[in-house]
Amino acid sequence: SERLLSAKAFGAEARYPQWEAGGRDVGELVGQPVSKNLSVRVKADVRNGVLRTGGIVGDISADGGQVALRVGGECPHVEIWERERGTLARFPVTYDCSSSVGAGIGQVSFSSGRAVWIQFQESNHFYLDVVTATAQRPLQEVVFSATDEDADHLLASDGLFVFTTRSSAGTAGSSTKTTLWGVRGARATRLLSDTSGLAPAAVGGDRIVISRGGGRFDLLSAFGRRLGTLKLQEDVRALAFAGHDFVALRQNRLEWVTASGRVRRSWSAAGGHVSLAGVAKGMVAYVAGRRVHILRLRDGRRMTVNPPGRGTVRAALDETGVFYAYAVGEWLPTGRVGFIALTEIGSRLR
Numbered sequence: 001s002e003r004l005l006s007a008k009a010f011g012a013e014a015r016y017p018q019w020e021a022g023g024r025d026v027g028e029l030v031g032q033p034v035s036k037n038l039s040v041r042v043k044a045d046v047r048n049g050v051l052r053t054g055g056i057v058g059d060i061s062a063d064g065g066q067v068a069l070r071v072g073g074e075c076p077h078v079e080i081w082e083r084e085r086g087t088l089a090r091f092p093v094t095y096d097c098s099s100s101v102g103a104g105i106g107q108v109s110f111s112s113g114r115a116v117w118i119q120f121q122e123s124n125h126f127y128l129d130v131v132t133a134t135a136q137r138p139l140q141e142v143v144f145s146a147t148d149e150d151a152d153h154l155l156a157s158d159g160l161f162v163f164t165t166r167s168s169a170g171t172a173g174s175s176t177k178t179t180l181w182g183v184r185g186a187r188a189t190r191l192l193s194d195t196s197g198l199a200p201a202a203v204g205g206d207r208i209v210i211s212r213g214g215g216r217f218d219l220l221s222a223f224g225r226r227l228g229t230l231k232l233q234e235d236v237r238a239l240a241f242a243g244h245d246f247v248a249l250r251q252n253r254l255e256w257v258t259a260s261g262r263v264r265r266s267w268s269a270a271g272g273h274v275s276l277a278g279v280a281k282g283m284v285a286y287v288a289g290r291r292v293h294i295l296r297l298r299d300g301r302r303m304t305v306n307p308p309g310r311g312t313v314r315a316a317l318d319e320t321g322v323f324y325a326y327a328v329g330e331w332l333p334t335g336r337v338g339f340i341a342l343t344e345i346g347s348r349l350r
Contacts, residue, residue, distance in 0.1 A: 043086060130142065192220070
């Protein structure tokens, strides 16, 4: 019998497999349909509890003990690490990442076993796709496409994904229209549009928090209906929440606030550039410089992770624990993803 499928590796170190149909058109194959955007599911390369990836991790998002990663530099792709199963799903590149065009993957987000990511292609126009896939269903599907629009602020929780697009509202020199989109099924749904500026800050429990600037945040339903307003300090840079636990990042301080904006407790978060990594189970995680901090809200006890290696450290907290990504190596750096379970975090808090 003739072998119609072969695994072809590309890249400097041949780490990213891509399917090709034996040199023939997919349309020529008889029987089960074959697509070039099918994922490859392999045994994860985990040593001492740390995942080894084929490239630097550029974005990370976790939920339910699984994590989605944007991996690679010039030609990034998406991977899903199913930690408990010990498997890794790699989704091959479906865009043209040749040096003559601008192309790549922006953000990736993960919730309820599903990954969604933003990918783009630039030539005479700017082509945008929002793509989704799961480890169990290997075919990548496009849930949104646009031309000459930009997308950003991709967030997810409880199976709800949101993102924004920006486009000119009219003639040259006019204001920019920002549209908020929601994704639950096979297509994105428009939730809200305006020209005053809006940016999703957090998602959770079928609620969306959008920033209006100046410390004002609007609370929306999953369908875009306004539920209320949260007024915080004007210098709030980021917000995360789970249930009734809202955590705001102000410069180098964390504030645990109520839904009415009252500050319950605050802590210093100094140590370089600070970014929030999630709120779950009464804890907040954040990255300061190259250190990952996990803090328990009720008493302020915390623990710190000092990843080895070099470069940017990224982290994501979910209800099972915290994932953190870093790079090792000088000439051809590769990625590493570590994990600390919530039970272990509880015993290490000081």
